[in-house]
Amino acid sequence: xxxxxxxxxxxxxxxxxxxxxxxxxxxxxxxxxxxxxxxxxxxxxxxxxxxxxxxxxxxxxxxxxxxxxxxxxxxxxxxxxxxxxxxxxxxxxxxxxxxxxxxxxxxxxxxxxxxxxxxxxxxxxxxxxxxxxxxxxxxxxxxxxxxxxxxxxx
Numbered sequence: 667x668x669x670x671x672x673x674x675x676x677x678x679x680x681x682x683x684x685x686x687x688x689x690x691x692x693x694x695x696x697x698x699x700x701x702x703x704x705x706x707x708x709x710x711x712x713x714x715x716x717x718x719x720x721x722x723x724x725x726x727x728x729x730x731x732x733x734x735x736x737x738x739x740x741x742x743x744x745x746x747x748x749x750x751x752x753x754x755x756x757x758x759x760x761x762x763x764x765x766x767x768x769x770x771x772x773x774x775x776x777x778x779x780x781x782x783x784x785x786x787x788x789x790x791x792x793x794x795x796x797x798x799x800x801x802x803x804x805x806x807x808x809x810x811x812x813x814x815x816x817x818x819x820x
Contacts, residue, residue, distance in 0.1 A: 675819050677707040682810035684760045684767055685819055687751065697739060698758040702767065703749040704807045712747035717799035719743075719791065720781055721750065721774065724800065727782040728773040734766055760817040771808040775801050 671688055680703060687701040704713060704721075713721070726741045729752070739753040754763065777797065784792050 672701075678709075680707050680819065681814060682706055682807055683814055684764060684811055684817060686758070686760055686817075689757060695755065696757040698754055698756060700752040700754070700758075700760065700763060700767075701744075701749060702752055702807070704803055705748045707746065707748045710748075713743075713749075713803055714796065714799060715747070716794045716796035717803055718747055718750075720784075720795045720797050720800035721804060723781055723783050723789075723795070724774045724777055725750065725770050728770045729766075732766060732769070734763075764811075764815075768808065768811070771804050771811070774804040775808070777801070 682703050682705060683701075685701040685703065687699040690697045690699070705711065722741070722743055729735065729738045729741050732738075734754070737755045739755060741750060741752050743750050752763065752767070756762075781795050781797060783789050784795050786792050
Protein backbone atom coordinates (compact mmCIF):
# COMPACT_ATOMS: atom_id res chain seq x y z
CA UNK A 667 0.00 0.00 0.00
CA UNK A 668 1.35 3.46 -0.90
CA UNK A 669 2.13 5.92 1.86
CA UNK A 670 -0.07 9.03 1.61
CA UNK A 671 1.61 12.37 0.92
CA UNK A 672 1.12 13.88 4.37
CA UNK A 673 2.95 10.93 5.98
CA UNK A 674 5.95 11.67 3.76
CA UNK A 675 6.51 15.12 5.32
CA UNK A 676 9.18 15.08 8.04
CA UNK A 677 7.16 15.91 11.13
CA UNK A 678 10.37 16.21 13.17
CA UNK A 679 11.28 19.43 11.36
CA UNK A 680 7.81 20.74 10.48
CA UNK A 681 7.13 24.17 11.95
CA UNK A 682 3.97 26.13 12.57
CA UNK A 683 2.83 27.60 9.27
CA UNK A 684 0.49 27.64 6.29
CA UNK A 685 1.23 24.95 3.71
CA UNK A 686 -0.36 23.45 0.63
CA UNK A 687 -0.93 19.87 1.68
CA UNK A 688 -2.29 18.62 -1.64
CA UNK A 689 -4.13 19.51 -4.82
CA UNK A 690 -6.76 17.21 -6.27
CA UNK A 691 -8.43 17.38 -9.66
CA UNK A 692 -11.54 15.70 -10.96
CA UNK A 693 -13.69 16.56 -13.95
CA UNK A 694 -11.80 19.81 -14.49
CA UNK A 695 -12.24 21.02 -10.90
CA UNK A 696 -9.23 21.60 -8.68
CA UNK A 697 -9.46 21.47 -4.90
CA UNK A 698 -6.54 22.64 -2.75
CA UNK A 699 -6.04 21.40 0.81
CA UNK A 700 -4.12 23.69 3.15
CA UNK A 701 -2.34 22.55 6.29
CA UNK A 702 -2.73 25.18 8.99
CA UNK A 703 -0.09 23.79 11.31
CA UNK A 704 -0.76 25.51 14.63
CA UNK A 705 1.80 23.68 16.78
CA UNK A 706 5.13 22.08 15.90
CA UNK A 707 4.51 18.32 15.75
CA UNK A 708 6.31 16.12 18.25
CA UNK A 709 7.97 19.14 19.87
CA UNK A 710 5.08 21.14 21.28
CA UNK A 711 2.02 19.84 23.11
CA UNK A 712 -0.96 19.08 20.91
CA UNK A 713 -4.00 21.36 21.04
CA UNK A 714 -6.40 20.30 23.77
CA UNK A 715 -9.76 19.04 22.50
CA UNK A 716 -12.02 21.79 23.90
CA UNK A 717 -9.82 24.51 22.34
CA UNK A 718 -9.58 22.65 19.04
CA UNK A 719 -13.35 22.20 18.99
CA UNK A 720 -13.84 25.93 19.53
CA UNK A 721 -11.27 26.73 16.83
CA UNK A 722 -13.24 24.52 14.45
CA UNK A 723 -16.56 26.21 15.25
CA UNK A 724 -15.21 29.76 15.03
CA UNK A 725 -13.02 29.32 11.96
CA UNK A 726 -15.67 27.42 10.01
CA UNK A 727 -18.22 30.10 10.89
CA UNK A 728 -15.86 32.87 9.82
CA UNK A 729 -14.92 31.19 6.54
CA UNK A 730 -18.53 30.37 5.65
CA UNK A 731 -19.40 34.04 6.11
CA UNK A 732 -16.33 35.55 4.44
CA UNK A 733 -16.10 36.94 0.93
CA UNK A 734 -14.47 33.60 0.02
CA UNK A 735 -17.41 31.51 1.29
CA UNK A 736 -18.25 30.13 -2.16
CA UNK A 737 -14.69 28.77 -2.48
CA UNK A 738 -14.61 27.05 0.93
CA UNK A 739 -15.19 23.30 0.84
CA UNK A 740 -14.23 22.34 4.39
CA UNK A 741 -12.46 23.45 7.56
CA UNK A 742 -11.68 21.01 10.35
CA UNK A 743 -9.13 19.62 12.79
CA UNK A 744 -6.31 17.20 12.05
CA UNK A 745 -6.50 13.90 13.86
CA UNK A 746 -3.07 14.52 15.41
CA UNK A 747 -4.41 17.75 16.97
CA UNK A 748 -1.50 19.91 15.77
CA UNK A 749 -3.57 21.96 13.35
CA UNK A 750 -6.47 22.13 10.94
CA UNK A 751 -7.20 21.61 7.27
CA UNK A 752 -8.74 24.23 5.04
CA UNK A 753 -10.04 22.85 1.74
CA UNK A 754 -10.89 25.31 -1.05
CA UNK A 755 -11.88 25.21 -4.69
CA UNK A 756 -9.13 26.36 -7.03
CA UNK A 757 -5.50 25.71 -7.88
CA UNK A 758 -4.19 27.86 -5.05
CA UNK A 759 -0.95 28.67 -3.24
CA UNK A 760 -0.56 29.48 0.44
CA UNK A 761 0.01 33.13 -0.48
CA UNK A 762 -3.47 33.15 -2.09
CA UNK A 763 -5.16 32.48 1.27
CA UNK A 764 -2.65 34.18 3.59
CA UNK A 765 -4.81 37.29 4.11
CA UNK A 766 -7.96 35.20 4.59
CA UNK A 767 -6.23 33.05 7.22
CA UNK A 768 -4.89 36.16 9.01
CA UNK A 769 -8.38 37.70 9.05
CA UNK A 770 -9.78 34.41 10.34
CA UNK A 771 -7.19 34.49 13.15
CA UNK A 772 -8.22 38.04 14.04
CA UNK A 773 -11.85 36.92 14.17
CA UNK A 774 -11.01 34.18 16.68
CA UNK A 775 -8.68 36.36 18.76
CA UNK A 776 -11.28 39.15 19.02
CA UNK A 777 -14.34 36.91 19.40
CA UNK A 778 -16.31 37.70 22.54
CA UNK A 779 -19.74 36.20 22.24
CA UNK A 780 -21.60 32.92 22.35
CA UNK A 781 -19.70 30.26 20.41
CA UNK A 782 -21.65 29.49 17.21
CA UNK A 783 -23.09 26.00 17.11
CA UNK A 784 -22.42 25.31 20.80
CA UNK A 785 -25.95 24.28 21.77
CA UNK A 786 -27.13 20.71 22.24
CA UNK A 787 -29.43 20.89 19.23
CA UNK A 788 -26.56 22.19 17.05
CA UNK A 789 -23.57 20.02 17.99
CA UNK A 790 -22.98 16.44 19.08
CA UNK A 791 -20.52 17.51 21.78
CA UNK A 792 -21.63 21.09 22.39
CA UNK A 793 -20.28 21.41 25.93
CA UNK A 794 -16.64 20.67 25.07
CA UNK A 795 -15.52 24.21 24.20
CA UNK A 796 -12.79 26.51 25.47
CA UNK A 797 -12.78 30.00 23.98
CA UNK A 798 -9.85 31.32 26.02
CA UNK A 799 -7.55 28.49 24.98
CA UNK A 800 -8.73 28.73 21.36
CA UNK A 801 -7.71 32.38 21.41
CA UNK A 802 -4.34 31.45 22.93
CA UNK A 803 -3.52 28.87 20.25
CA UNK A 804 -4.68 31.07 17.37
CA UNK A 805 -2.77 34.12 18.67
CA UNK A 806 0.35 31.95 18.92
CA UNK A 807 -0.27 30.63 15.41
CA UNK A 808 -0.76 34.10 13.97
CA UNK A 809 2.54 35.33 15.46
CA UNK A 810 4.39 32.38 13.93
CA UNK A 811 2.61 32.85 10.62
CA UNK A 812 3.55 36.53 10.39
CA UNK A 813 7.11 36.00 11.64
CA UNK A 814 8.03 32.92 9.62
CA UNK A 815 5.76 33.09 6.57
CA UNK A 816 6.25 29.35 6.23
CA UNK A 817 4.74 28.35 2.91
CA UNK A 818 6.81 25.32 1.94
CA UNK A 819 7.31 22.03 3.69
CA UNK A 820 10.96 21.42 4.53
